Amino acid sequence: MELRIMVTGATGTMGSELLKILTRQGIDAVAVSRSLERLPAGVRGMQLPFENRYLLEQALRNVDVLAFIQPLCEDMLKQAENVIAAARASGVxxxxxxxxxxxxxxxxYLFQRIQGDADEMLQESGLRYCILRPNIYMQCFLKIHHEALMQGILYLPQGEGRTSFVDARDVAEVAAKILGDPWLYNKKTLELTGERALSNAEAVSLIAHYSQRRLAYVPVTDEAGLKLLKKNEENEWMVQALMSLHRATRSGAVAPVTSGLAQFLGREPRSFETFCADMKQGWMLPLAQENLL
Ligand SMILES: NC(=O)c1ccc[n+]([C@@H]2O[C@H](COP(=O)([O-])OP(=O)(O)OC[C@H]3O[C@@H](n4cnc5c(N)ncnc54)[C@H](OP(=O)(O)O)[C@@H]3O)[C@@H](O)[C@H]2O)c1
Known part of the structure; x- marks a missing residue:
C-alpha cells in the first residue's frame, strides 16, 4: 500500500524543492503551510500551524510518514514537542x-544547540525516525542576503570563516529518496554538506562572475554586524541566534566537508558554480546600469 506522506515547511527553501520532486515522481503528499495561498497550484495543501496541537493530531491521523521541517525560531522546541507528541498520539x-x-x-552555538535539543526529543520519543543535518543552504544568498547583494556589498561579521554550503535541491533529493523507503533509514543521522568549503569572499565573487555584477563581501566587527542585524530583525532571540551563527562561521564550525551526500546519492553534490549558473537570474532583477561589470 502507498505510504501517506505529509511535508511540513513545504513553502520553505528545502521543503518547496522536496515538494517539486515528489510531484514529479507522482507522489501525492500533503503539503503544509500556515497559508494555503503560498502553496503551488495542484498540490494537496493543508493549513496547519505547529502551535495547534489539536489540529496536528487530527491531521496526522491520516499520515504514515511525516517530513518534519520547521523554522529556526525561538519556539522551535515547543513546536517540536507539539508535532512529536501529536505524531505519537496519531500513529505516525x-x-x-x-x-x-x-x-x-x-x-x-545557540542555533546548533536548539536544533540538537529538538533532535534529541525525536530520538527519545520512541518513534521511528531519520535526521538530516544539512549545512547552510547556498540558497541563503538568494533569500537572506538577496537585498544586500542587490545593493552590491554583503557585510557580515564572519571574518574569513568558511562554510561548506550545500544546495537545498540536493538535500531535497536525499529527503525524497528516504521518503520512498523510510524503513531503510531508521535511526540514521545524515550530515550533508557541499563538496568544498568557501569563504564569503569566494562565494560572493562566484555570484558576481555568474550574474555579471560588481559585488563584494566586507567582513565587519561583531558590533557593526549587530547594528546591521538589528535594523532588519526585531526578535532578540533571532538576533542572538544569527550572531551565534556568525561566531560559528568565524571559528570554522560550519566548514567541515562530509561525504554523506555523495555516498547517499551516488554522485557529487552540486557545486557552488552550478548553483550560481542555475540561479543567476535571481540576482539580475532591478539592475542599475552602473552596477554592470
Ligand atoms: N536555511 C538554511 O540554510 C538551513 C540550513 C540547514 C538547516 N536548516 C534548517 O531547516 C529548517 C528550515 O529552515 P529554512 O531556512 O529552510 O526555513 P524556511 O525556508 O524559512 O521555511 C520555514 C517553513 O516553516 C513553515 N512554518 C513557519 N512557521 C510555522 C508554524 N508556526 N507552523 C507551521 N509551519 C511553519 C513555513 O511555512 P509558511 O510560512 O508557509 O507557513 C516555511 O515553509 C530549520 O529548522 C533550519 O534550522 C536551514
Missing part, C-alpha cells in the same frame, strides 16, 4: 526531521 509510523550540521544539545 516514521518521522524524517530536518535539522542542521553540528546540531547538539551541548554545542556552544
Amino acid at each position: 509510523q516514521f518521522v524524517l526531521k530536518v535539522s542542521g550540521l553540528g546540531a547538539s544539545p551541548v554545542s556552544p
